[in-house]
Amino acid sequence: MESLSTILRLGLSGLLLDQRAFQAQRDAPDGIRRGAALVALVSLLVAVAALIGDLGEYLTQPAPTVMSETLYQGLTAMPWYEALTADSPTFATSFEQIFAQSSTFSLTPSPLVSLINVLVAPLLALLSWLITSAVVHVAARAFGGTARFGQTLASTAVASGAGLLGLVQVVPYAESVPGALLLASSLLGLFGTYLAVREVHGLSPWRSFWAVTLGPVLLTLVLVGLYCCVIVVFANALGGLGAGR
Numbered sequence: 001m002e003s004l005s006t007i008l009r010l011g012l013s014g015l016l017l018d019q020r021a022f023q024a025q026r027d028a029p030d031g032i033r034r035g036a037a038l039v040a041l042v043s044l045l046v047a048v049a050a051l052i053g054d055l056g057e058y059l060t061q062p063a064p065t066v067m068s069e070t071l072y073q074g075l076t077a078m079p080w081y082e083a084l085t086a087d088s089p090t091f092a093t094s095f096e097q098i099f100a101q102s103s104t105f106s107l108t109p110s111p112l113v114s115l116i117n118v119l120v121a122p123l124l125a126l127l128s129w130l131i132t133s134a135v136v137h138v139a140a141r142a143f144g145g146t147a148r149f150g151q152t153l154a155s156t157a158v159a160s161g162a163g164l165l166g167l168v169q170v171v172p173y174a175e176s177v178p179g180a181l182l183l184a185s186s187l188l189g190l191f192g193t194y195l196a197v198r199e200v201h202g203l204s205p206w207r208s209f210w211a212v213t214l215g216p217v218l219l220t221l222v223l224v225g226l227y228c229c230v231i232v233v234f235a236n237a238l239g240g241l242g243a244g245r
Contacts, residue, residue, distance in 0.1 A: 007038050014038075014161025014192055022192075022199040025154040032150055035157025036126060043125035044118070046166035051114040056172030058111050129157060132216065136197060139215035140208075145201030155200045159192030 013021035025031045075081055076095075085092045130153075137145075137152040147155075165185045168174045175181050190212065198208035 004041075007034065007041055010034065010158060011038050011042050011161035011164055014158035015164045015188070016161075017188075017192055017195060019195060019199060021158050022155045022196045025158050025196075026147070026151045026200045028154060031154025031157075035129075035154045038157050039125050039129045039160045040122040042160050042163045043121040046163050046169070047114070047118040047121040049167045049170035051111065051118055053169040053172050053174065054111050054114040060172060125160070125163075129153075129160065132156065132193070135215040135218070136193060136212055139218075140197050140201045140203065140211040143201075143203060143207040143211045145197070145203055145211065147200040147202075151200050152196070155196035156193050159189045159196055162186075162188035162192055 010021060010025075025035065028034060081095075133153045133156045134149070136156060137147075137149050140147070140152065162185045165188065166181060168181065194208055194212045197203060197211050198205065201208070201211070203211065
């Protein structure tokens with residue numbers, strides 16, 4: 001069983017895009033097991049960091065009643081509020097009902113959601129790793145790659161080290177732009193997957209690029225197609241029930 005420090009060093013190598021780590025994983029006899037441990041550990045650490053950060057934000061944010069009163073006073077003082085109230089008397093009633101629920105005014109995510117994410121994140125990460133690796137492997141083989149699926153799995157797991165960027169979430173309010181951290185780690189992970197395919201399958205840079213990019217695109221198209229088929233079948237079934245009446 002790999003030690004925790006060994007797995008973390010492997011993840012750090014993936015974060016730094018160290019080509020030697022991808023090569024070592026390709027030839028390691030326990031590469032798949034080590035890769036699975038890395039994927040699960042990175043996702044767990046990031047989820048725990050997000051939980052700690054969200055708890056910090058939740059405990060330091062202004063009280064919901066204070067935010068509610070401030071917004072209410074500011075909005076009702078605007079000219080448009082008086083105009084809408086004069087045109088529609090029911091608007092004022094609806095407006096009052098919204099602000100009567102002061103608990104709905106929160107600037108931070110619910111810690112409960114983050115806690116649930118801690119429990120499910122490793123499983124989702126492992127599933128995503130398996131699906132992505134399978135799609136990338138098929139694409140790489142189509143472009144002339146020679147590696148086995150186990151080698152692809154082992155090497156692409158190193159790219160999950162890019163997720164360690166998410167540890168910054170342990171600091172409350174560290175992510176000022178929503179989604180920016182996810183975008184950065186996704187792009188870095190995509191480049192890490194490119195390195196894995198290039199090193200493992202021995203493809204040229206352009207063949208490796210297309211193997212990495214076309215696979216997810218084709219998978220997305222297939223999923224969208226299946227979704228559309230389900231919607232059409234469901235709509236036809238509802239139409240048939242309606243006609244039967």
